[in-house]
Amino acid sequence: MTIQAINVRNQFKGHIREILRGDVLSEIDVQTAAGIVTSVITTRSVDELGLRVGSEVIAFVKSTEVSIAKL
Amino acid sequence: MTIQAINVRNQFKGHIREILRGDVLSEIDVQTAAGIVTSVITTRSVDELGLRVGSEVIAFVKSTEVSIAKL
Amino acid sequence: MTIQAINVRNQFKGHIREILRGDVLSEIDVQTAAGIVTSVITTRSVDELGLRVGSEVIAFVKSTEVSIAKL
């Protein structure tokens, strides 16, 4: 099944720089044009997607999850 | 009260390019080095923070909210 | 850009039964094998994806967002 598009507006393309593998959840650090974007997903998903250092991925997040701080 | 630091690892500094004001929630488009980052927050927060086009802000998101897609 | 796979484990395939269009956010009701799944996304995303009643979609959600209640 191929997905054409997702509704999520915030998408950061990059490659995986580091995987910190945990028992249930793992941390994925993605090198993007915006710097490192960190994602936490289940370790099972890491395996199912075959993610490893260097994999090309998109890190994405729903707009409703993004907060704003004023400087 | 001044906050020194937040735990959130994904922080995108920029300025507000557009505010789409709704009755309860508003969409904030932030111009960052990574492109546009879109946030949805309450319209009351927009007013309390005094946000307007051009305001310098940080858009931030928890790592647990970030998903990964494989290309 | 075609996405091969996403890490999100909870995916519900179906078609859109109703769109409740709001000024900033819209409610999308998706008819799935599991019944109606309701999603709230930005109205801009509704337009960018060209979503309408009958569109075939996948509603998906990260595992960290799913809560458990005991009966």
Next chain:
Amino acid sequence: MTIQAINVRNQFKGHIREILRGDVLSEIDVQTAAGIVTSVITTRSVDELGLRVGSEVIAFVKSTEVSIAKL
């Protein structure tokens, strides 16, 4: 304290098929009419709720957490 109803529209009734127990967080796989729904909750909550394989539960998620992908 008994809860009459929650605002969450997306509720999937089922029974626990597997618990992957981690140090801080655990993965709960719930067999529902819609297939497996995966939830990640704190291991302390697993113990406090007395969850085990076979327990009848509802997996639920807020509408604002549900994303849409177009096929």
Next chain:
Amino acid sequence: MTIQAINVRNQFKGHIREILRGDVLSEIDVQTAAGIVTSVITTRSVDELGLRVGSEVIAFVKSTEVSIAKL
């Protein structure tokens, strides 16, 4: 259907002080011992639950959604 318990550890009991009703989503301000807790839920849920000013409710949130700032 009566729910015995939910896994969500952060539960704030109180009564509704104000409802800001929007077209798709509404803001609910709950007066709790911890001060005002603000929730945004679908307007349809407001109606289905019959929420109004004064209703006794619990505002709750998953631990994975809570961030930490250092003072």
Next chain:
Amino acid sequence: MTIQAINVRNQFKGHIREILRGDVLSEIDVQTAAGIVTSVITTRSVDELGLRVGSEVIAFVKSTEVSIAKL
């Protein structure tokens, strides 16, 4: 960089009572006027912020993450 204010309306000031340290994620229990508020953040953030039992912190959460249950 000092943050003046964040959009998040639900802020609970307190001090850390317990840290349950995991391989990738840790549970932080914050003693507040509203009782214990539990947060799950990356273990790396725990270290970067120098969090320890007794640290003064604010636990905060976006309004869109807060659910409502009726009693």
